[in-house]
Amino acid sequence: MSDPQLPLLAAGLAAATVGLMALSMLAFRHSLPNVDRRFMDPLSWPERMVWPLVRFLAHYFARGLSVETIERIRRQLVHAGWDFRMTPEQYFALRLLAATLAGTLSTLALIAVDRFSPALALVAVGFGYVAPALKLAEARKQRSRAIVRLLPTYLDFITMAVEAGLSLPGALLQATQNGPDGLLKQEIQRVNRDIKAGSGRIEALEAMAARLDLREVTSVVAALAQAERTGGSVGNTLRIQADQQRIERFQRAEKLAMEAPVKLIFPLVAFIFPTTFLVLAFPIVMKLLHDV
The missing domain is CATH 1.20.81 (Receptor-associated Protein)
Incomplete structure (x- = not known):
């Protein structure tokens, strides 16, 4: 297979993956258990947009988690104050969904600029998987x-x-x-x-x-x-x-x-001092140029 066909194949596979996930969710949505969130913390608007997919992945792909993994995630959610926001299975599904979306969007973006690279796509997938964990850690620090x-x-x-x-x-x-x-x-x-x-x-x-x-x-x-x-x-x-x-x-x-x-040293050296020197030097340079 020639190199120009590889990005097209990757784009086709990514689009097919997203399409199959959407079709699977629609086909199995009736088998998902109903969750009463009246006594749970509200979700942010990005989470509400993808929450049906999160429920789908949590129901069908998070069943294989070990008891130790579930308890570890539960402790992390409790320490961050997210224990009434989502279950450990839903948090794991959120990380899977973030990795899938990041990989798909990065692949499409790289293909659009004709710079497709499997390594960059894998980096995007890794970043998408780690991003919810970073958000959880930041929530715990703020709390x-x-x-x-x-x-x-x-x-x-x-x-x-x-x-x-x-x-x-x-x-x-x-x-x-x-x-x-x-x-x-x-x-x-x-x-x-x-x-x-x-x-x-x-x-x-x-x-x-x-x-x-x-x-x-x-x-x-x-x-x-x-x-x-x-x-x-x-x-x-x-x-x-x-x-x-x-x-x-x-x-x-x-x-x-x-x-x-x-902490102020880097902003001063990188941004404030160069701007100050530029403002002070501009009139001097202009005067020297006109005098010459």
Whole structure:
């Protein structure tokens, strides 16, 4: 087969693959189980557009996942706050769909400019498969930063409520009613629901620490559990933890402020200094040219 025919064959195969996937989804759509999303988190608009394909791939292609893989993906979704957004099977199907779409679109684009390369198409497929994982990791980082930033504030609310005579569940309820909105408020509300459902207060807090998987939250819950088991003062423990978390938040802000000048070096050297030199040198060069 000659080289000019290879891009045409690849384009035909890519188009046939997409067409067969669409036909298969239409043929088997009635066999897909109905999913009630009324009590789940809303999807973004790109996810809503491809969600029928995600459901199809999750139902027919994610069945072979091992139990260990499903549990690992489930932990990742929980830590990023996506556990009420999609199942592990749907997340794996989303990665497969992203890889397929990236490979197909890149192949068509390369053929359109007459620069088809199997290596570039494979790179696009790999990037499409990794992109949802990068999005998930970024969501976990943003979630962690938001929770750690609000942790000292909520510890202050809970400490004041406990020292005023309320029990720990009552203090948690007061904190959610009067504290600032955010992800930490949602997690504490979930702790309150677990306690009302019959879980012990320490067990509910430990479940929250396992969901968040943050050193700061884990240390606070461990200190509260130790005070509860040894009969120590919960109020004093909370006050010590609130002071410690406030000091750590100030140290993190101080560290970011010290890193700012270092991070500004590259933009200054690459963009600002050349533009400044160009603006200053232009009149001098023009004057020299006219004088000559």
